[in-house]
Amino acid sequence: MSGFQSIIGHEEVIEHLQNAIKTGKVSHSYIFTGEAGAGKKLLATTFAMTLQCEKKGIEPCMECDSCKKAVGKNHPDIIVLTHENQSSISIEEIREKVVGDISIKPYCSPYKIYIIPDAEKMTPQAQNALLKTIEEPPAYAVIILLTSNINELLPTIQSRCVKLNLKIIDNSLVKNYLMDKLHVPDYQAEVDASLAQGSIGRAQEAAESEDFARITENALKILKYAGKLGAFELAEALKNMVSDKQSIDDYLEIFQFWFRDVLMFKATQEIDNLVFKQEINYIKEQASEKSYETIEKILEALEKTKVRLHANVNLELALELLFLTIREK
Numbered sequence: 001m002s003g004f005q006s007i008i009g010h011e012e013v014i015e016h017l018q019n020a021i022k023t024g025k026v027s028h029s030y031i032f033t034g035e036a037g038a039g040k041k042l043l044a045t046t047f048a049m050t051l052q053c054e055k056k057g058i059e060p061c062m063e064c065d066s067c068k069k070a071v072g073k074n075h076p077d078i079i080v081l082t083h084e085n086q087s088s089i090s091i092e093e094i095r096e097k098v099v100g101d102i103s104i105k106p107y108c109s110p111y112k113i114y115i116i117p118d119a120e121k122m123t124p125q126a127q128n129a130l131l132k133t134i135e136e137p138p139a140y141a142v143i144i145l146l147t148s149n150i151n152e153l154l155p156t157i158q159s160r161c162v163k164l165n166l167k168i169i170d171n172s173l174v175k176n177y178l179m180d181k182l183h184v185p186d187y188q189a190e191v192d193a194s195l196a197q198g199s200i201g202r203a204q205e206a207a208e209s210e211d212f213a214r215i216t217e218n219a220l221k222i223l224k225y226a227g228k229l230g231a232f233e234l235a236e237a238l239k240n241m242v243s244d245k246q247s248i249d250d251y252l253e254i255f256q257f258w259f260r261d262v263l264m265f266k267a268t269q270e271i272d273n274l275v276f277k278q279e280i281n282y283i284k285e286q287a288s289e290k291s292y293e294t295i296e297k298i299l300e301a302l303e304k305t306k307v308r309l310h311a312n313v314n315l316e317l318a319l320e321l322l323f324l325t326i327r328e329k
Helices: 011-023 040-052 065-071 091-099 124-135 155-159 171-182 186-196 200-208 210-225 231-243 245-268 277-289 292-310 315-327
Strands: 029-033 078-080 112-116 141-147 162-165
Touching: 011 040, 011 162, 029 040, 040 065, 040 078, 040 112, 040 141, 091 112, 091 124, 124 141, 124 155, 171 186, 171 200, 186 200, 186 210, 186 245, 186 277, 200 210, 210 231, 210 245, 210 277, 231 245, 231 315, 245 277, 245 292, 245 315, 292 315
Parallel strands: 029 141, 029 162, 078 112, 112 141
Antiparallel strands: none
């Protein structure tokens, strides 16, 4: 973990936070809202680390005792709530970990900072218990709520916090980040960034997962030769996908990007905006073989398959129907 300058995108939010530090107008309560993987936790922990830094700048120095503790995730005055129950955060937890703890002064820092991930999971009772603290916090307290669904937070909580909205990051920024920082090859970075849809967290996960590279390879094998595969090979490909149940959503996403590429190339004859540009020969071939109507039909079938799978329909049957559509000329 390093400072604000290493965070991709979110310039306005970073500027707001650094201004607050510079002018000494740090709020007692914040809501960071944005999709899963948008970087809420990274921003919150960087903000916390900067507030506690002994150099008192608008970037953490990374060298003082406080920064080292924050990087090691063992800073006594930066408390990140973990919750036992995955589906909800109870009033007991909020009372024990925040309300009951906040009156104890910071151990070694100017602030005592509480970061609550998945804040939308707090029960209404837990939110009401927290509300009293947000209304009358000690001078040294900063509470940061992270949420991907702000509507689940009570209006009374929302009205008393500074709301910062983390927007989706542009694909090209995500792709460059994967190539520069994680040394992911150009083509894989393109696929990872497209699938992550602006979420740096998700892109990083895909880039660091050997599984994902294997899934991409399998999916492309199916896509490139779908029209030419014999019944036996097709059954084999299906079997592989069915046995990889956990990754079905990834397969379907890759299929969708592929057929969007086919459609895009058919319409524009341009390569620049394609996700799978290195497979242009196969894309060109399928674009000339398939009518607009057929490609649209395939994209619709992919959407239907996603819905079917989430409704727990027989996986093999759903995929067989999809493959029949994909193989249509």
